[in-house]
Amino acid sequence: MAQATLAERQAKQVSQYAARKRWQRTGGLILGWVGFIGIWYLISEFVVGPYLLPSPLAVGTHMWEIIQDGQFIRHFWSSILKVFAGFGIGLLIGTPVGYFMGRSKYWKAFFHDPVMVAGSAPGITYAVMALVIFGISVDGPILAVALVSMPYIAINVAEGIEGADQKLIDMSRAFRRSERDILRHVLIPSIMPFAVAGVRLSFAYAWKVEQLTEVFGSSSGVGFKIRQEFEDFSYTGVLAWVLLFIIFMLLLERFVLVRLERRLFRWRGQEEGEKT
Amino acid sequence: MSSLNASQPALGEVQPGIFSTLQRALTSGWGARISAYILFLLIWQALTWTIPRVPGPVPVFVFIWTEMTGGPHGGVLRGQFWGHFLITLQRFSFGLVIAIVTGTILGILIGSLPFARALLNDTLLVFLALPAIIWAFLTVMWFGIGDKAPIYTTFLTAAPFVAVNVAQGVRAITPDLHRMSAAFGVPLTKRIRYLILPAVMGYLFAGIRFAVITGWNGVLLAEFFGSAEGVGWRTRFWYDANRYRGFVGWIIVFIIFIILLDRLVFTRIQRRVFRWRDAQGESEIAEFAAASTQ
Numbered sequence: 354m355a356q357a358t359l360a361e362r363q364a365k366q367v368s369q370y371a372a373r374k375r376w377q378r379t380g381g382l383i384l385g386w387v388g389f390i391g392i393w394y395l396i397s398e399f400v401v402g403p404y405l406l407p408s409p410l411a412v413g414t415h416m417w418e419i420i421q422d423g424q425f426i427r428h429f430w431s432s433i434l435k436v437f438a439g440f441g442i443g444l445l446i447g448t449p450v451g452y453f454m455g456r457s458k459y460w461k462a463f464f465h466d467p468v469m470v471a472g473s474a475p476g477i478t479y480a481v482m483a484l485v486i487f488g489i490s491v492d493g494p495i496l497a498v499a500l501v502s503m504p505y506i507a508i509n510v511a512e513g514i515e516g517a518d519q520k521l522i523d524m525s526r527a528f529r530r531s532e533r534d535i536l537r538h539v540l541i542p543s544i545m546p547f548a549v550a551g552v553r554l555s556f557a558y559a560w561k562v563e564q565l566t567e568v569f570g571s572s573s574g575v576g577f578k579i580r581q582e583f584e585d586f587s588y589t590g591v592l593a594w595v596l597l598f599i600i601f602m603l604l605l606e607r608f609v610l611v612r613l614e615r616r617l618f619r620w621r622g623q624e625e626g627e628k629t
Numbered sequence: 630m631s632s633l634n635a636s637q638p639a640l641g642e643v644q645p646g647i648f649s650t651l652q653r654a655l656t657s658g659w660g661a662r663i664s665a666y667i668l669f670l671l672i673w674q675a676l677t678w679t680i681p682r683v684p685g686p687v688p689v690f691v692f693i694w695t696e697m698t699g700g701p702h703g704g705v706l707r708g709q710f711w712g713h714f715l716i717t718l719q720r721f722s723f724g725l726v727i728a729i730v731t732g733t734i735l736g737i738l739i740g741s742l743p744f745a746r747a748l749l750n751d752t753l754l755v756f757l758a759l760p761a762i763i764w765a766f767l768t769v770m771w772f773g774i775g776d777k778a779p780i781y782t783t784f785l786t787a788a789p790f791v792a793v794n795v796a797q798g799v800r801a802i803t804p805d806l807h808r809m810s811a812a813f814g815v816p817l818t819k820r821i822r823y824l825i826l827p828a829v830m831g832y833l834f835a836g837i838r839f840a841v842i843t844g845w846n847g848v849l850l851a852e853f854f855g856s857a858e859g860v861g862w863r864t865r866f867w868y869d870a871n872r873y874r875g876f877v878g879w880i881i882v883f884i885i886f887i888i889l890l891d892r893l894v895f896t897r898i899q900r901r902v903f904r905w906r907d908a909q910g911e912s913e914i915a916e917f918a919a920a921s922t923q
Contacts, residue, residue: 381747389752405771462661467669473891474884475846476761477853481864481880485683485873486676561760565850568762576762583766583854591770595763602758603751 407589415593424578425597432574435491436563439498440552443559446499447506448548452540454507455514464507471504476562484570494574497566498559505555506548513547514540553610560602684874692878702875709863717859720776721848724783728840732788733833736795737825746796756789761847769855779851779859786847787840791833798832799825830902838895845887 390409397406419425453460454468479500483493517540525535567576575598582590654660670686677685684692695701696708738745739753764785768778802824810820852861860879867875 377743378747381744382751385748385751388748401771458658459656459661462658463665465665466662467665470884470888473842473887475842475849475887477846477849478880478884481876485877486680488682557758560758561762564760565762579763579766583770586770588770591763591766595759599755599758603754606758 405588407592411589412592412596415589416597419593419597428573428575428578429597429601432494432563432567432576435494435567435574436498436559439495439559439563440502442495442499443502443506443555444548444552447503447551448510448544450503451507451510451548451551452514452544454511455517461511468504468507471500472508476501476558476565479562480566480569483566487570489570489572491571491573493570494563494566494576497562501559501562502552502555505558506551509547509551509554510544513544517543549613556610557602557606564598682873684877688874689878689881692874693882696875696878713858713860713863717779717848717852717861720779720852720859721783721844724780724848725787725840725844727780728784728787728844729791729837731784732791732836732840733795733829735788735792736833736836737799737821737829739792740796740799741825753789753792756785757793759786761786761843761850764847765850765854768851774855774857778855779848779861782847782851783844787844790839790843791836794832794836794839795829798829801832802828834895834899834902838891841890841895842887845883849883 393406393409397403397408400406403411450460450464450468454464455461479497482500483497487493487496521539522535525539530538563574564576564579567574568580571577575594579591579594579598582594655664673683673686677683692702697710699708699710701707735749735753739749740746761782764782765778768781768785772778772781806824807820810824815824848859849861849864852859853865856862860883864876864879867873867879
């Protein structure tokens with residue numbers, strides 16, 4: 354009896370502690386955002402003037418206009434489609450590349466430099482490459498996203514293959530499973546989470562490069578709109594599109610990617626789950 | 630493991646002639662790396678043949694040579710390289726130094742004070758998610774054409790990476806050490822010098838490395854859209870002149886520069902600074918993955 358109450362009391366303390374922590378976090382978060390907008394307002398009003406830095410209200414109104422007249426949906430949808438198409442191609446090429454890198458010394462040496470160079474080349478490289486190869490078109494951003502995400506996917510898949518349980522493979526061989534069976538039931542399941550992790554790691558970077566490519570050569574998408582506003586010298590326009598982009602990215606990150614990752618990594622159990 | 634390794638000795642047994650030597654050379658690590666470069670050049674050349682707009686590797690490398698040696702590009706244009714490079718490097722390093730200092734201070738604050746963390750964490754996330762092009766546009770609009778836009782763009786794109794990494798490093802310090810130094814009344818300056826800084830060094834390094842890569846992109850973009858000198862402007866110049874070999878040539882120079890900086894400078898310094906540690910990060914893959922997590 355006494356033990357039960359002790360346990361109950363402990364549980365209560367823990368939940369209280371968690372609630373307090375949560376409050377502190379949300380409080381700080383709200384304060385952070387309020388502070389951010391407040392500082393922005395003060396700078397716009399008293400330091401540089403509303404021409405150089407439009408007030409949050411002006412930008413907010415403009416954002417609302419963009420959402421209302423359907424431009425938001427149109428251009429974001431266009432960008433999203435390009436990002437996903439690019440990621441699809443990146444997965445399609447990066448997974449086999451990573452597979453070979455993980456399985457043989459030769460291919461590891463072969464792909465080492467291309468992957469390293471592709472991973473650290475500045476974003477402007479991809480934008481220029483897309484512009485030179487495709488001119489102003491939809492395919493440019495797709496190529497850029499594919500090129501950017503591929504090294505991350507390949508590296509992660511290679512890591513997954515190297516980390517795949519060798520005993521499991523040996524056992525499958527001992528029981529005379531065909532190489533195809535091993536690939537299908539041992540290797541692919543152990544690669545998939547790594548491939549997704551690669552996508553996740555390169556996600557923010559791929560978006561950045563996609564925007565950049567749209568800035569350089571595109572006739573639709575968020576990057577294209579930002580370029581247009583820049584050329585019109587409209588501070589409000591640039592900031593409105595940028596903020597919409599930020600909000601969109603944060604929501605996507607918080608709600609879609611984190612959930613997807615949790616789903617795909619569920620089988621790994623508690624230890625890995627805690628890290629995310 | 631690999632089929633290649635298995636087939637090698639079998640061939641060697643049959644005939645230790647020139648073919649087996651050749652095969653051994655081709656299947657060695659260096660052979661693989663060189664074949665990768667050759668394949669890349671071949672793909673590039675094939676692209677040039679299918680799409681006439683794409684300049685081939687030979688004209689591009691000839692362009693780079695002419696630009697570097699200051700020779701004539703045909704007509705009245707002459708190569709200009711080192712002057713522009715120096716200007717860009719000045720802007721780049723200036724922005725980077727401010728970014729490292731600010732980022733380290735912010736990172737220590739965010740890592741050690743929960744309040745600062747709650748306050749600044751989302752702002753930091755937003756800054757991390759912002760493409761460099763946006764800073765380039767905004768700073769060009771704010772400061773006009775000149776030194777300020779590239780410097781600020783470098784600073785604004787690079788600083789968040791330093792801050793995030795340093796914050797991570799500070800938070801990785803065992804709380805026991807903090808408690809112990811508090812119990813023994815160690816002053817804050819000493820605590821920063823002997824506890825926080827050594828622990829954060831590795832994280833700071835990873836942050837700086839990533840800051841260099843993103844900052845380099847930032848300075849190039851800002852110069853491309855709002856400068857009258859520097860390598861970014863020079864790229865723009867060739868683009869506006871509709872000479873794609875110049876456009877692509879400069880891009881190749883940018884890639885080579887950042888790879889050399891990363892391989893020759895960073896890897897060396899890292900090895901020197903962390904000599905005292907146990908051998909870490911031997912696997913390049915793990916290293917790359919660690920760098921990309923940031």
